[in-house]
Amino acid sequence: MKEIQLIGANIPNMPWQDRPEGNENPVWRHSDNPVIKRNPAKGVARIFNSAVIAYEGSFLGVFRVEDNTTRPHLRMGHSQDGLDWKIEDAPIPFIDEQGNSYMPRYAYDPRLVKVEDTYYIIWCTDFYGAAIGVARTQDFKTFISLENPFLPFNRNGVLFPKKINGNFVMLSRPSDSGHTPFGDVFLSESPDFVYWGKHRHVMSRGGQGWWQSTKIGGGPAPIETSEGWLMFYHGVTGTCNGLVYSMGAVILDKDEPSRVKYRSRNFVLTPEEWYEERGFVNNVLFPCATLNDAETGRIAIYYGAADTYVGVAYTTVQEIVNYVIDTHEEVGDDADLGKI
Numbered sequence: 001m002k003e004i005q006l007i008g009a010n011i012p013n014m015p016w017q018d019r020p021e022g023n024e025n026p027v028w029r030h031s032d033n034p035v036i037k038r039n040p041a042k043g044v045a046r047i048f049n050s051a052v053i054a055y056e057g058s059f060l061g062v063f064r065v066e067d068n069t070t071r072p073h074l075r076m077g078h079s080q081d082g083l084d085w086k087i088e089d090a091p092i093p094f095i096d097e098q099g100n101s102y103m104p105r106y107a108y109d110p111r112l113v114k115v116e117d118t119y120y121i122i123w124c125t126d127f128y129g130a131a132i133g134v135a136r137t138q139d140f141k142t143f144i145s146l147e148n149p150f151l152p153f154n155r156n157g158v159l160f161p162k163k164i165n166g167n168f169v170m171l172s173r174p175s176d177s178g179h180t181p182f183g184d185v186f187l188s189e190s191p192d193f194v195y196w197g198k199h200r201h202v203m204s205r206g207g208q209g210w211w212q213s214t215k216i217g218g219g220p221a222p223i224e225t226s227e228g229w230l231m232f233y234h235g236v237t238g239t240c241n242g243l244v245y246s247m248g249a250v251i252l253d254k255d256e257p258s259r260v261k262y263r264s265r266n267f268v269l270t271p272e273e274w275y276e277e278r279g280f281v282n283n284v285l286f287p288c289a290t291l292n293d294a295e296t297g298r299i300a301i302y303y304g305a306a307d308t309y310v311g312v313a314y315t316t317v318q319e320i321v322n323y324v325i326d327t328h329e330e331v332g333d334d335a336d337l338g339k340i
């Protein structure tokens with residue numbers, strides 16, 4: 001096994017369970033999943049595909065909440081241990097850059113990423129169709145919604161937690177107006193979080209892994225390691241019974257993250273448990289956040305299950321990076337810079 005370092009902060013109190021005896025998988029589930037169940041708060045039908053971070057000794061999250069209208073919106077949540085969550089009663093009170101109250105028509109699949117001293121919320125918003133919404137906060141009291149970074153149609157905006165070569169870097173998955181066509185992950189850079197360019201192709205769907213044949217999309221914010229950026233993502237395949245969403249893992253080049261260094265041909269987690277196989281949308285496993293402890297290399301992955309629940313799964317940087325290297329398959333021009 002190659003020695004791998006996780007680069008970043010220590011979160012000694014993050015959720016953790018050792019791999020169960022006899023389990024040989026690269027990622028294993030929390031034993032008491034789902035950590036957020038159905039009807040988790042008054043008037044809330046489901047919470048899933050949500051993002052968490054460590055904050056001042058405890059944990060904060062931005063949650064995809066669906067009430068009885070089933071129209072998704074975002075709410076903050078708080079937890080002492082990262083597992084037992086108290087969700088706020090009202091949506092996040094965004095304001096625009098002029099200070100006026102602003103409520104997205106819908107908001108789903110949030111990511112929450114700290115870059116330097118600012119926290120960014122990235123979600124799927126309505127901008128003449130599905131597009132990427134962004135907001136920033138420094139104190140989780142004032143949330144300023146910013147100009148949309150990209151044109152529609154686009155989803156799965158995932159910000160890197162660090163500027164690379166002086167620029168913000170964001171992954172996204174452009175598409176047409178339908179739910180599935182196009183299906184590859186791209187990245188764009190910005191010096192100021194307003195103007196985005198230097199667009200590059202990062203990863204293609206497909207390859208030997210049929211689980212990722214239809215489309216792929218970035219997941220949690222990439223994790224800095226000695227081997228490059230470790231990113232979990234979702235891969236989708238079509239079946240007679242509809243789409244199935246699994247989780248994959250990839251290592252992107254540290255300085256040129258549009259180059260794929262290693263990518264596992266295998267899924268690293270796929271719907272197998274009742275809360276993943278059965279819900280509002282069956283067979284969906286959709287990762288949106290991780291907590292990482294640099295000292296131990298532990299990683300806790302938060303994922304939406306069946307568009308109904310939140311699950312947690314664990315791995316270590318050592319296990320997962322070595323697994324990706326050992327099961328690597330180059331797909332298309334993944335290894336190129338992605339600039340034609």
Ligand code: BMA
Binds near residue numbers: 049108245284286304
């Ligand atoms: C995707 C997104 C996700 C959802 C998934 C499965 O296109 O809308 O929010 O989990 O479909 O329904």
